[in-house]
Amino acid sequence: MADIMNNYDLIIIGGGPAGLTAAIYGGRARLKTLVINKGTLGGQVNTTREIVNYPGFIQTGGSGLMKMFKTHAETFGVEFLKDEVNDVDFSQEEKMIRVKKGKEFSAKAVLIACGCEPRLLNIPGEKRLRGSGVAYCATCDAEFFEGEDVVVVGSGDQAIEEGMYITKFARKVTVIVLHDEGIMDCNKVSAEKAFQNDKMEFIWNSTIEEVLGKDNVEGVKIKNLKTGESSELICQGVFFFVGMVPSTHFLKESGVEMDQRGYIPVNDLMETNVEGVYAVGDNRIKYLRQVVSAAGDGATAAVAAERYIEELNSFNINVLECDKKVLLLFLDALNNKSLEFSTLLEEVNRELNERYKVVKVDMATKKNQAKKYWIENVPSVLVLDKGQEIKRLKCSLNRENLKSQLI
Amino acid sequence: MSLQPLNSNSFEKIIYDDGESCLVVFSRKDCHVCKEVVPILEELAPKYDGKFGFYYVDVEEQKPLFQRFSLKGVPQILFFKDGEYQGKLAGAVDDEKVSDKITEVLES
Numbered sequence: 001m002a003d004i005m006n007n008y009d010l011i012i013i014g015g016g017p018a019g020l021t022a023a024i025y026g027g028r029a030r031l032k033t034l035v036i037n038k039g040t041l042g043g044q045v046n047t048t049r050e051i052v053n054y055p056g057f058i059q060t061g062g063s064g065l066m067k068m069f070k071t072h073a074e075t076f077g078v079e080f081l082k083d084e085v086n087d088v089d090f091s092q093e094e095k096m097i098r099v100k101k102g103k104e105f106s107a108k109a110v111l112i113a114c115g116c117e118p119r120l121l122n123i124p125g126e127k128r129l130r131g132s133g134v135a136y137c138a139t140c141d142a143e144f145f146e147g148e149d150v151v152v153v154g155s156g157d158q159a160i161e162e163g164m165y166i167t168k169f170a171r172k173v174t175v176i177v178l179h180d181e182g183i184m185d186c187n188k189v190s191a192e193k194a195f196q197n198d199k200m201e202f203i204w205n206s207t208i209e210e211v212l213g214k215d216n217v218e219g220v221k222i223k224n225l226k227t228g229e230s231s232e233l234i235c236q237g238v239f240f241f242v243g244m245v246p247s248t249h250f251l252k253e254s255g256v257e258m259d260q261r262g263y264i265p266v267n268d269l270m271e272t273n274v275e276g277v278y279a280v281g282d283n284r285i286k287y288l289r290q291v292v293s294a295a296g297d298g299a300t301a302a303v304a305a306e307r308y309i310e311e312l313n314s315f316n317i318n319v320l321e322c323d324k325k326v327l328l329l330f331l332d333a334l335n336n337k338s339l340e341f342s343t344l345l346e347e348v349n350r351e352l353n354e355r356y357k358v359v360k361v362d363m364a365t366k367k368n369q370a371k372k373y374w375i376e377n378v379p380s381v382l383v384l385d386k387g388q389e390i391k392r393l394k395c396s397l398n399r400e401n402l403k404s405q406l407i
Numbered sequence: 408m409s410l411q412p413l414n415s416n417s418f419e420k421i422i423y424d425d426g427e428s429c430l431v432v433f434s435r436k437d438c439h440v441c442k443e444v445v446p447i448l449e450e451l452a453p454k455y456d457g458k459f460g461f462y463y464v465d466v467e468e469q470k471p472l473f474q475r476f477s478l479k480g481v482p483q484i485l486f487f488k489d490g491e492y493q494g495k496l497a498g499a500v501d502d503e504k505v506s507d508k509i510t511e512v513l514e515s
């Protein structure tokens with residue numbers, strides 16, 4: 001069992017722009033909020049050299065922007081922990097989270113904001129020669145290839161932009177592109193710049209099968225996907241930019257639904273299939289994976305989580321901890337019959353000297369409670385004793401009939 | 408605890424003259440993976456105080472050193488014992504990997 005110090009209203013797994021924005025909203029709503037993040041706060045944004053499309057910042061360094069996100073969250077009293085979440089238990093209302101260094105935490109609501117990490121091709125030589133010519137970060141490593149030949153695998157924004165940066169140092173950069181000649185996955189502006197760059201060359205319809213070399217990279221084996229032919233190209237470096245995969249592997253046994261690639265489906269409120277668990281930012285199924293949309297997700301989910309927690313708290317106080325038996329009435333404010341019934345129920349209860357406490361749940365806003373008790377129609381009434389269901393009423397508008405069910 | 412930085416001279420002395428059992432991380436300031444790996448080493452270092460040395464080389468300031476080991480990227484952690492090179496770890500590593508490698512070097 002987690003001790004009391006480790007109980008939170010809201011735990012956010014991941015401290016990229018999605019998680020940090022959620023933290024700002026959570027903290028501001030006075031939720032006791034914890035962000036657990038492995039590595040450097042700010043996530044993938046730290047790996048970008050500059051951001052030119054975050055509103056209000058014409059041009060900014062990624063990590064500077066993330067420091068501002070973090071400082072902002074801190075002003076609202078959010079706590080931070082540097083660790084990796086490697087196990088969760090979402091089977092109970094109180095969600096459990098375990099981190100690598102062994103500590104356990106619990107929360108009423110959990111936000112999954114783990115983002116993505118670079119995909120590995122898992123081809124021979126890729127792992128063995130990492131740091132010996134195989135690289136994933138141009139800012140970090142481009143300089144080591146001064147005057148040498150470098151291969152870039154991929155044609156997305158990152159591949160092409162990083163490839164151009166590498167030309168500042170390398171003699172030649174050869175880009176291996178999956179598609180037909182002239183077609184790349186990156187934006188048009190970058191593509192045009194790349195085509196005009198004398199140091200950039202392109203090999204179309206191809207991928208690489210193996211990184212060659214004993215102690216250092218000496219070349220790559222290229223496979224043409226159209227002809228099926230393999231060829232070798234001599235180079236001293238290979239940079240992989242073959243897309244990203246969501247960092248959601250630790251959720252495999254959690255019951256949270258994911259697609260085959262590990263992305264999490266959510267609804268408009270960022271709710272996953274597990275009540276009280278939300279997914280935001282790059283690790284959910286979505287159209288645009290950017291800082292601004294990650295931040296938007298974080299805000300939505302934090303507000304949804306706040307409402308959910310409020311619902312949970314008031315329910316606990318009104319229903320589970322009530323000395324009297326409770327008549328839990330599900331109604332819909334727009335449905336006349338349910339309003340009429342509500343009035344009648346209260347009258348009958350008064351005639352019975354307030355033997356029960358009547359608690360109303362509006363189905364339109366409190367869907368979670370309705371789901372929990374398998375309620376589909378309004379009006380419906382459950383009789384609860386300390387939260388335990390003892391019976392369901394037949395909701396008749398006949399006073400005597402109703403009364404007889406309550407005696 | 409921040410790691411002791413090395414230059415060509417101190418590198419020569421500690422690794423080859425003294426033959427200390429130690430690791431040297433080659434790193435640069437604007438590399439985001441380095442920013443994750445270096446703190447892991449800083450946290451680990453006190454545990455090995457007196458048994459295993461932890462050193463730091465900034466590749467921008469100490470070009471000859473990384474050229475000498477023909478390194479092709481940062482961060483890289485090189486391990487030494489009795490003046491001999493014992494292997495390296497490249498890229499993002501966690502504390503377990505580093506501890507395992509230290510144990511391996513100490514027991515070899």
Ligand SMILES: Cc1cc2nc3c(=O)[nH]c(=O)nc-3n(C[C@H](O)[C@H](O)[C@H](O)COP(=O)(O)OP(=O)(O)OC[C@H]3O[C@@H](n4cnc5c(N)ncnc54)[C@H](O)[C@@H]3O)c2cc1C
Binds near residue numbers: 013016038048281289
């Ligand atoms: C090279 C590059 C350039 C880009 N350029 C731009 C740009 O110019 N403009 C733009 O808007 N977007 C850009 N993006 C995209 C943008 O960075 C992402 O969309 C955004 O960072 C997603 O935010 P996030 O919070 O969902 O996830 P991330 O930023 O990926 O953050 C997730 C965080 O969760 C942590 N984490 C993962 N698993 C765990 C775990 N189990 N326990 C604890 N913590 C965990 C990670 O370490 C990380 O810190 C770029 C991305 C890259 C890679």
